[in-house]
Amino acid sequence: MSSVITLSSVAFAWPDGTPVLRELDLHVGAGRSGLVGANGSGKSTLLRLIAGELRPSGGNVAVTGRLGYLPQDITLRREQPVTEFLGIARVLRAIRAVEGGSTDQADLDAVGDAWDVEDRAAAELARLGLPDDTLARRTAELSGGEVTQLGLARVLLDRPDVLLLDEPTNNLDARARERLYDVVDSWRGTMLVVTHDRDLLERMDRIGDLREGRVRWYGGGYTSYVDQVAAEQAAAEQAVTTARSDLRRQRADRAEAERVLAVRRRQGRAAQLAGGIPKIVSGAKKRSAENSASAYRKVHDERLAAARDRLDEAESRLRVDREIRVDLPDTVVHRGQEVLTTRELVLRTGTAVDLQVQGPERIAVTGPNGAGKTTLLHTLAGRLCPSGGTATVHVPVGLLPQRLDVLDEDLTVAENVALRAPDASVTAVRARLARFLFRGSAADKQVAALSGGERFRASLAALLLAEPAPRLLLLDEPTNNLDFASYDALVSALAGYGGALIVAGHDDRFLADIGIDRAVDL
Structure with a gap:
């Protein structure tokens, strides 16, 4: 069975009641999927829900296969040995003990079938571009980029079927990014990546846009995503223009209908004042005119309401991104100072x-x-x-x-x-x-x-x-x-x-x- 991620009617809110996701349905199948969206839209929260770090307030999250998760911010102890961070320290100690003559069953159980764990760890570190001596170091000796690489190595050592990556290129230099891109390009399982790195997004099979608690999928990488969004927006803008024109026309027709009814009322009153029409006939004509006017107004009101609905629907397809402007205070330093x-x-x-x-x-x-x-x-x-x-x-x-x-x-x-x-x-x-x-x-x-x-x-x-x-x-x-x-x-x-x-x-x-x-x- 292929590895997949499925969310059904998932809702999540922070402890203070602030909602993040409402009734989210999501299916992520095999291949490389990117996830983009505005800051605060819930991308990292969504990954944490899938990884099991957070529990939804409603709905269900299901993952088929072994899951690996690289968070945006990696928690570590500054003086922690790298082997301990990778989760292989106990196995390495047991291997050393057995190689030294130990027959303790606890050591044998700790090793299990992981006799090659040191070689695999060294291979993963080298694959990601970390120095040869990394296994002998402590986390405090690593740069921010090396910590990110180490976190990815820890995840890959577990041989996951489903891989979640949250902003994995943060802090990476150009060489390290290329190594990460190689990992992504060679991935054969299910991958979901939250990133704004355009080069990384270009490598995706599809891109999901998380907006207002919903994910809309676009086939292909970043360039394809941009082109599709641009085409959608062009069509949406044209639909809005057409709907606004229709609404103006319906408003004009409604105004014209009121003018026609006003003329009819004036003509009816003039005929009544001129006399010659029996009162019973006059009353019948008045009731008939009122019924006709009511039906006439109803037709135009319905057309006007329909035009408003079409405009609302067209405007809902427009992406209205917030205009962000960060004004800095006066911080002038004079030239040459x-x-x-x-x-x-x-x-x-x-x-x-x-x-x-x-x-x-x-x-x-x-x-x-x-x-x-x-x-x-x-x-x-x-x-x-x-x-x-x-x-x-x-x-x-x-x-x-x-x-x-x-x-x-x-x-x-x-x-x-x-x-x-x-x-x-x-x-x-x-x-x-x-x-x-x-x-x-x-x-x-x-x-x-x-x-x-x-x-x-x-x-x-x-x-x-x-x-x-x-x-x-x-x-x-x-x-x-x-x-x-x-x-x-x-x-x-x-x-x-x-x-x-x-x-x-x-x-x-x-x-x-x-x-x-x-x-x-x-």
Whole structure:
């Protein structure tokens, strides 16, 4: 039997009652399926429901076959051995014990038929491009991209039939992405991928668009999806134009009908006043005219109502994406102003860095996973001490880290921002948050319930609305988790940012879109 995912009338709401999915029916069969949608539409929640991490409040979720799940945010203990993270430490200890002469049944049971687990693990790590010594390392020694690769290796070691991937290219450098693409291209089971990576979506057999709690499927990869949506929207826009024209015509016909009835009423009254018509005949004519007018109005009212229904139906097929505009505060750094200076700086990774920044430069920090890009940003922000030398920042600095761990999970978005701007009134905080699309009750949403893209916007808001606002902005893989509209909004927002900018990332398109002045390769 082929592996499949089936959801029947699935509903889910957060503990505070906020609905995410209502009566969702979904069938995912063999092959590679992508899932896209606006941030907060429920994509990650849907994967967690399929994986069994969340329980639906209604309906049923069924998966045929062994399931593997790579979450968007991988939980790990910093000093955990890699073998333990992969789930093979106990088996390896048992193999070593048996090889050393142990006949303990517990060791034999632990090994089972997994005598080749170390070779398989090494092969998976190599397949994904991780260093040869990875099995001997601890998770704290890995970069964000390497953690993602390691998480995928752990899933693949379990030999799943159904594979769920949530934003799997986050933090991956170009080489690691190519390795992931190879895994995707060679997959023969059932795969469901949540991603906004256009190159990854191009490899899908079909793409589902999660919108307003429903999934609409489109055959083919990203280019085919875009073309189909564009054709649908062109047809929908034409249908709306036609329906609006019809509605205007029906309204005009209805008005003309009232004019005709008014003329008839005036003519009837004139004839009655002229006399010569018996009262009984006059009354009969009046009743007949009223019945005729009522039927006449009913015909036109029904036509008008039908025209309104056709317009409503046509407009329902239009995709009305929210216009996202993130306005940044005044953060001007004058040209030539000294922003950052380093002196014989050596990072904890052992990398020597010579970096001088003058405003308002835009600098990309590039290099493979593990080169020290995140370490550099954390050092410049004062979160890490260097192994040697100094880094001096001459303006207020703000860091948006890769893991977006700057917010208190138990507080709301508004409460987090208020902590960083203690002199601002509640009204001022909420007004500023509205610029980041946290309007009304959205500002009262608990951080723990935010989607990846919403968390990004909330973290960016907390960073930029702090007092004082940063004049040097450090962004670590800022396009992770962003839907297409939020990506465009971030590019637009940074176009108006007047401070200096240092971006660590592998998204060449984003770096080009924000107008990088120069690159520092580690």
